[in-house]
Amino acid sequence: AQSVTQPDIHITVSEGASLELRCNYSYGATPYLFWYVQSPGQGLQLLLKYFSGDTLVQGIKGFEAEFKRSQSSFNLRKPSVHWSDAAEYFCAVGDNDYKLSFGAGTTVTVRA
Amino acid sequence: DTAVSQTPKYLVTQMGNDKSIKCEQNLGHDTMYWYKQDSKKFLKIMFSYNNKELIINETVPNRFSPKSPDKAHLNLHINSLELGDSAVYFCASSQGESDTQYFGPGTRLTVL
Numbered sequence: 001a002q003s004v005t006q007p008d009i010h011i012t013v014s015e016g017a018s019l020e021l022r023c024n025y026s027y028g029a030t031p032y033l034f035w036y037v038q039s040p041g042q043g044l045q046l047l048l049k050y051f052s053g054d055t056l057v058q059g060i061k062g063f064e065a066e067f068k069r070s071q072s073s074f075n076l077r078k079p080s081v082h083w084s085d086a087a088e089y090f091c092a093v094g095d096n097d098y099k100l101s102f103g104a105g106t107t108v109t110v111r112a
Numbered sequence: 113d114t115a116v117s118q119t120p121k122y123l124v125t126q127m128g129n130d131k132s133i134k135c136e137q138n139l140g141h142d143t144m145y146w147y148k149q150d151s152k153k154f155l156k157i158m159f160s161y162n163n164k165e166l167i168i169n170e171t172v173p174n175r176f177s178p179k180s181p182d183k184a185h186l187n188l189h190i191n192s193l194e195l196g197d198s199a200v201y202f203c204a205s206s207q208g209e210s211d212t213q214y215f216g217p218g219t220r221l222t223v224l
Contacts, residue, residue, distance in 0.1 A: 032210050034212070034213075036215075038153075042217065042218075043116075043202060043215045043216055043217040043218050044155075044202065044204075044215040045215075046212055046214070049212055051210070088153055090155065094210055094213075095209075095210070096209055096210050097209055098143060098145075098160050098162070098167060098168055098206075098209045098210075099157060099160075099168065100145075100157065100213055101157075102154070102155040102156075104152070104153070104154055105153050105154070105155075
């Protein structure tokens with residue numbers, strides 16, 4: 001069964017600084033990888049996804065993620081954080097059987 | 113023209129009651145899901161329906177019964193509500209087994 005680990009429970013970053021959120025997955029075959037963002041009291045919004053091809057994936061809101069098979073990682077990055085990026089971020093791995101397994105999430109706080 | 117909608121957004125009820133949450137998607141997707149997000153924000157899949165057929169039933173108590181009247185709707189009925197059922201319930205949909213899942217805004221259930 002697949003699983004996802006997000007090692008950082010909480011990250012605080014200054015507005016304008018860069019952000020990197022870590023995600024490690026466990027899956028036997030080629031994974032389908034996703035990053036979702038959940039703003040307070042809101043549902044989950046897809047930031048980006050990796051299915052195949054280019055290992056550097058661009059998403060919405062200026063986010064990107066890089067798939068590294070050798071490290072079983074799919075880290076999310078943003079060069080310059082805005083106050084509106086404060087939210088909960090979830091990494092997820094999907095299989096060919098409809099199941100999406102989520103990590104525990106990383107809370108991002110943005111300070112002025 | 114919300115893609116995945118849920119009603120109600122908030123639900124407060126007493127222990128032992130029976131309640132339902134409704135979900136509708138207008139994306140034309142074949143597959144719909146129910147997820148539970150606990151107080152620690154951990155997301156776990158509960159059920160999945162593909163073309164009105166149950167395909168995923170994770171170890172969920174029998175008190176939870178999903179119903180899919182058609183491809184665009186997946187409702188969740190909960191009998192004899194318990195305190196531990198308090199959570200946010202998310203509906204999602206996707207086109208296929210490994211495609212992106214799109215989430216609804218969530219229903220916050222509070223059992224008193």
